[in-house]
Amino acid sequence: MRDDFAKGADMEITVNPAGQQAVVVKLSGRLDLLVAADVKQRLAQVVNEGFRLIVVDMSEVSFVDSSGLGALIGGLKAARLAGGDLRLASPGPQAQAMLELTTLRRVLKPYPNVTEALQAG
């Protein structure tokens, strides 16, 4: 049912393990309502596969809407329930603005790049 409406969907998800427990999930394209459910599902799947530190690489995300942020929260929840964490790396100006606007920055503090996100805390 979703298919004919999801035509505008434009998102690529690549998953790269970065060690035993850590993984980098790179999103490219628009993180919006059209892909939110897929992204959330993919993040939960990564947690199920046993990864505990999920770094979402936002450097190639051109646009984020609130549903997209909702998907990230879904991933965060999955990670925290498994005793892990989810971190954002290098969001663009629009994503930064959304994080400020929704105050989500207080929960998902963006890291300047993937390396720092992997190494922090």
Add this chain to the structure above:
Amino acid sequence: MEYSPLRAIFTHAGWGPAEWAAFRRGLIKILVITNLTLGAYYLLWRGFVSLNWHAWLFALALFGAELYSYIGSVLFGLTVFRLRERGEPPPAPAGLRVDVFITCYNEPVELVRKTVRAAVAIRYPHQTYLLDDGANPAMRAMAVEEGCGYITRSSVWQGFDRHAKAGNLINALEQTTGDFILILDADQVPLPHILDRTLGYFADPEVALVQTPQHFINVPPGDPFGSHAPLFYGPIQQGKDGWNAAFFCGSNAVLRREALARMGVYFFVRDVERRIRRALREADTVIRRAERRLLKADRQRIAPALRALRKAVAQARRELDRGDTFQEVTERFQRRVEEAARLVVADDLRQIMADLAEIQSAEAADIMRSLNDEALLAELAARDRSPLAAIETVRQLIPLLVNEAMDYLPISTISVTEDMSTSMRLHATGWKSVYHDEILAHGLAPEDLRSALQQRLRWAQGTIQVLLRENPLTLPGLSLGQRLAYFDTMWSYLSGIPTIIYLISPPLYLIFGLLPVNALSDEFFWRLVPYLAVNQLLFAVISWGRPTWRGQQYSLALFPLWIKAVVTAAGNVWFGKKLGFIVTPKTRQHGRYFGLVRWQIAMMALLAVSIVIGLGQLALGWRNDGLPVLVNVFWAVYDLIMLSVVIDAAMYQPSEEQ
């Protein structure tokens, strides 16, 4: 649609609709101010001069009830002061991505089919989905036949609180992608132009919600169950609209997805912060209690650690106020708690470890996941057997409270009236709402007293839940007008006890001779009568020809229901008790219902007896207080007329059974 005798008088003045609307709005403002002034004049006199201290309890109770009513008038007056009539809607822009959601649970398939068919036939291009929370195969087959999408709960809901309709909507929002969503109850049949008439408002990028009236086509002549709400779906919502506070009523409304999602994210963050603050508050309590229990012998060894803990709590609060990220705040806090624990000598540390082992063996995490905050905190409190254990408890508080229940919810789940709560949150997040006063769907109202009462009970319970969980007077982000507009609705549901006081006043005088006022003097009448008269006039101008008598009767006659709603909602919010919430049946239940209205019948009997006694004694010359008796008989008769509505409703039998 509106008829007014006033209009007939002034027609020759050549006024058009615009002049009329302006005249009416002006008149309402004048009457609101007059009414509140007269009311204040009356109440000040009542409070300072008239109270009969020989019957002080009764006098104060009645004065309290009158004060309650006056505050209600102030709130209502403010609400209608800025009545906003929207008129023609802006044209709907082409090409919007719209979903139509029809929520259903256990309604008859053929009844839902009518709604589904009409929804599919809505003119503006859209996708229709049937959200079947009953997961009924027959419903699915019907949806397929009608060419309608069909959505049931996904597997992630298994084992979790389903949150009734709110959960149904959240589940569907996740499985669909429309930017705008028209929400319909299973028995609200939409007209083909419903979207054409509502989508235009969203040209304003700040508009999150367009609500239209709920209109019922199956209401028998005379509206025995008071189903029509012409005052609410009209002047009241228009008045709220004037303050940008028109609220969502669950059906016949269009919502902007981005607004719901943004509100969901925003309230997720707020919830996390609220939980951290809650944990800090509990930590304070635990520490203080430990300090009180400290034995002299322990004082030197443990007091410094407890002091350090308290400092850590205060520091964490300051950091939250400053706007630091939650992770920073909680990590620093945990570190400081560890440091505090290290102040305790090694011996004691060993005991802490022992306590800790005991605590962990209490299957902590598992218990936590299945319990609510209150039970969780009670569990923790029960554990601090020693001051040392207090330290450990504080260490556990934040992770337990914060990490377990995080959720992003685009529809509020704090109340069984998720609609009102959701729109209040939207307003608190800075979004606008619109009330468009045009009937765009034809619905079905409950057809028997039990169902009607259940529905009313649910609304009242849900409204009180919102009041107790997210009081509009204190919820950050609302404007003053919005706070009062929401509070107005909640305040009106608190009328149960004041109504009882009003109802027993005539019997108390007629039977027992208790008079709450010093004397029924001229002064009393000259203050009360103009107040009541202007009040009624204001009401007439506000309703402007819409029939409101039934509504007035029911708001008085349902006093037992309002009390039950407040008690059960408070029990639910404060003590986690079940509401006893039942989905409103859409098919008529058979039988008569005197049992449902027994309190009203008892009250009517009391009123009738008191009339007979009062008038009888007067006629026999046993008493000579003619004026007070007549005044009280007048009120008793008025009360009887108001209450009689539920007797009619309980006896009501439809002329033809369906």
